[in-house]
Every structure is written in C-alpha cells, then in structure tokens.
Amino acid sequence: xxxxxxxxxxxxxxxxxxxxxxxxxxxxxxxxxxxxxxxxxxxxxxxxxxxxxxxxxxxxxxxxxxxxxxxxxxxxxxxxxxxxxxxxxxxxxxxxxxxxxxxxxxxxxxxxxxxxxxxxxxxxxxxxxxxxxxxxxxxxxxxxxxxxxxxxxxxxxxxxxxxxxxxxxxxxxxxxxxxxxxxxxxxxxxxxxxxxxxxxxxxxxxxxxxxxxxxxxxxxxxxxxxxxxxxxxxxxxxxxxxxxxxxxxxxxxxxxxxxxxxxxxxxxxxxxxxxxxxxxxxxxxxxxxxxxxxxxxxxxxxxxxxxxxxxx
Amino acid sequence: xxxxxxxxxxxxxxxxxxxxxxxxxxxxxxxxxxxxxxxxxxxxxxxxxxxxxxxxxxxxxxxxxxxxxxxxxxxxxxxxxxxxxxxx
Numbered sequence: 009x010x011x012x013x014x015x016x017x018x019x020x021x022x023x024x025x026x027x028x029x030x031x032x033x034x035x036x037x038x039x040x041x042x043x044x045x046x047x048x049x050x051x052x053x054x055x056x057x058x059x060x061x062x063x064x065x066x067x068x069x070x071x072x073x074x075x076x077x078x079x080x081x082x083x084x085x086x087x088x089x090x091x092x093x094x095x096x097x098x099x100x101x102x103x104x105x106x107x108x109x110x111x112x113x114x115x116x117x118x119x120x121x122x123x124x125x126x127x128x129x130x131x132x133x134x135x136x137x138x139x140x141x142x143x144x145x146x147x148x149x150x151x152x153x154x155x156x157x158x159x160x161x162x163x164x165x166x167x168x169x170x171x172x173x174x175x176x177x178x179x180x181x182x183x184x185x186x187x188x189x190x191x192x193x194x195x196x197x198x199x200x201x202x203x204x205x206x207x208x209x210x211x212x213x214x215x216x217x218x219x220x221x222x223x224x225x226x227x228x229x230x231x232x233x234x235x236x237x238x239x240x241x242x243x244x245x246x247x248x249x250x251x252x253x254x255x256x257x258x259x260x261x262x263x264x265x266x267x268x269x270x271x272x273x274x275x276x277x278x279x280x281x282x283x284x285x286x287x288x289x290x291x292x293x294x295x296x297x298x299x300x301x302x303x304x305x306x307x308x309x310x311x312x313x314x315x316x317x318x319x320x
Numbered sequence: 321x322x323x324x325x326x327x328x329x330x331x332x333x334x335x336x337x338x339x340x341x342x343x344x345x346x347x348x349x350x351x352x353x354x355x356x357x358x359x360x361x362x363x364x365x366x367x368x369x370x371x372x373x374x375x376x377x378x379x380x381x382x383x384x385x386x387x388x389x390x391x392x393x394x395x396x397x398x399x400x401x402x403x404x405x406x407x408x
Contacts, residue, residue, distance in 0.1 A: 023388055023390070023391070024387060024388060024391045025386065025387065025388055025391075026388055027388035027389055027390045027391070028388065028389050028390070031388075094397055096390065096393075097389070097390070100388075100389065100390045104390075162388070162390050162391060162394065163390050165390070165393070165394040165397055165398075167394075
C-alpha cells in the first residue's frame with residue numbers, strides 16, 4: 009500500500025525526490041536511448057513537444073532532441089529570471105527538464121507498430137490507427153508536459169497559479185524557437201531526412217517510372233484537365249477515397265481559395281521509403297505555393313495524394 | 321507538551337499572557353509576542369532544527385530527508401518568507 013502511494017507520488021512529482029546532477033545524468037542517458045530507438049523505429053522528436061514519424065540517422069535524432077531541450081532550458085531560465093524567481097541552480101532546471109522527457113522514450117516504440125507506420129508512409133488512411141496513435145501520443149506527451157511544468161515549478165519555486173501562465177508562455181516560445189532552429193539550422197547542417205532529394209546518382213528503375221508518371225499527372229493538372237486518366241493510376245483504396253469527381257472539386261476548391269493555378273515548378277524530388285516511392289513537386293497558385301506529394305506503391309500506383317503548404 | 325502557537329478557535333497567532341517560575345512560583349503577566357521562531361509551525365521549527373544540526377548544508381538535509389535539493393531549498397525559502405511576514 010505504502011509502495012503504491014510512493015509510486016503515485018513519484019509520478020505526480022518526481023522532482024520532489026530527484027533533481028540536479030542525478031536527474032541530468034538519467035535524463036541525458038534516456039534522451040540518447042530515445043533518439044537511438046527513434047532512429048531505428050523512424051520516430052523523431054524534433055521539437056520541445058513534437059513527435060514525427062519519419063526515418064532519420066541517429067545523429068540527426070539526438071541533435072534535434074538536444075537542441076530542443078537546450079532551447080527549453082534557456083527560455084525557462086530567462087522566464088524565471090524575468091518574473092523574479094529567487095535564487096535557483098541552472099543544473100536543477102536543466103536536469104529536471106531532461107528527466108521530464110523520459111516519456112518520449114516510450115513514444116519512440118510507436119514506430120514499430122505497422123498500423124502507425126502506414127500512417128507515416130501515407131500508404132493508407134486508417135482512421136482507427138490515426139485515433140489510436142493520437143491517443144497514445146497524447147498520453148505520453150501529456151505526462152511529459154506535466155513533468156516539465158513540475159520541473160519548472162520545483163527548480164525555480166514558482167508555484168503560484170499565475171506561474172502556470174508563465175510556464176505556458178515559456179513553452180510556446182521554446183517550441184517556436186526550437187522548431188525554427190531545427191528547420192533552419194539543424195536540417196540545413198545535417199540534411200533534411202524528410203526530403204531526400206535525388207538530384208545526383210542514378211535513379212532506380214522504379215523511381216524512373218514514378219517520375220514519368222508524376223510528369224504525366226502534373227501535365228493533366230497543368231492543363232486543368234482532371235479526368236479518369238489521373239484516377240486510373242490510383243490503387244483501389246485510393247480510388248475509393250478520392251473518385252475523379254472529388255478530385256476535381258478539391259482542385260477547383262484550391263483555385264477558388266488561393267487564386268488561379270499558375271503552374272508547376274521544375275523541382276520534382278523523388279525518394280524511396282521501403283516499398284513506397286514519394287515525389288514532391290511545387291505547385292504555384294496566385295496567392296500561395298503548395299507541395300503536391302504523390303506516394304506510389306510497389307505496383308507504381310498512387311496510394312497517397314497530398315497537397316501541403318510550402319513552408320521553406 | 322507542544323506550545324500552541326495559533327488560536328484553536330480562529331486560527332490567529334497567540335500571544336503570551338503569563339509566565340511562571342517553577343522554582344519560586346513567581347508569575348509574570350502581560351501581553352508578550354511569541355519569539356519569531358516559536359511563531360512558525362512545528363514542522364517548520366523541526367526543519368530549522370535539522371538545518372542547524374546539519375551545519376546549514378542543504379545537500380545534507382536533502383540526503384537526510386530523502387528529498388531533492390531544490391525541494392529542500394524551496395522549503396527553506398518558504399520558511400524565510402513566513403518569517404519575513406511575521407517580522408512585519
């Protein structure tokens with residue numbers, strides 16, 4: 009009974025018992041274990057509270073995770089000083105915030121679940137899998153966020169209800185800063201594993217085929233000629249979800265909202281992820297540029313079509 | 321017997337009205353403030369005794385109480401805050 013209550017107490021506030029150098033040591037070991045597992049399972053923690061399913065090298069995984077943690081520590085330190093917290097040790101803040109990321113270790117294993125993997129590969133849209141993935145993510149991110157707050161409160165003794173607002177603002181600023189640094193600096197320095205552009209080296213036979221099909225499809229879109237020739241390249245699952253009528257209305261809807269379609273840029277990239285080949289081409293509209301992402305299955309049929317805003 | 325510091329009825333701080341010498345039974349009456357340390361709760365007083373006994377080392381205190389360093393330091397900070405308020 010006593011054991012149970014001390015476990016619950018530990019979950020509610022682990023930093024009552026552990027902080028400083030010990031928490032930092034355990035936190036950093038677990039961060040390395042999380043990044044290692046994530047690099048095998050294809051789960052990246054590329055923000056303060058971000059979990060994304062894509063394959064990446066270990067060096068990239070550990071760098072984005074450590075950068076996000078350092079940014080959170082620094083912004084928390086500045087915030088605590090700004091609201092005139094008493095004296096506190098940086099090692100407590102750094103250690104407890106590193107320890108608070110332990111729940112991410114368990115999230116790294118989601119990449120091994122085939123149903124979750126298929127969401128990431130865009131090879132199927134299974135609503136139950138998406139819901140389950142969201143639920144699992146929410147539980148572990150929720151625990152990590154709660155621990156981050158406890159870490160901030162215990163390390164700086166900012167425990168009044170008004171300080172929750174300080175922590176939330178801190179978190180938003182840290183998340184935005186970490187996202188910016190990871191996108192603009194880390195991905196620039198280490199390469200973007202989400203976009204393996206094949207501009208050099210010979211393409212595989214499958215990639216050549218896929219590129220030709222992409223050109224064929226973008227040709228139809230460029231002519232505003234949305235017909236069965238496009239949907240005939242869809243696999244059965246995709247065709248059931250996006251018949252030609254829906255595709256046409258989606259395309260027209262985009263033009264209504266973002267201005268007339270101006271054309272495709274000659275920047276098609278191709279990358280192979282397992283049995284799937286993904287191409288990305290910039291589509292320019294009057295008011296915004298999008299990325300048309302086409303995913304092809306092993307039979308060179310389209311298993312995914314996504315239009316997403318071009319951010320960088 | 322533990323010295324009561326707060327009124328059991330309204331919770332406000334108690335004051336000393338009389339003191340007795342056990343040897344000659346002389347009684348002094350008046351309205352005296354409790355000393356600063358006596359105005360703290362028994363738990364806070366216990367913390368201060370332990371703090372003094374460990375030569376003011378928060379690290380030692382943390383080990384003895386099986387608590388983390390910032391938790392112990394926060395307890396001390398809260399006592400300092402209470403003492404400052406009591407002084408006013």
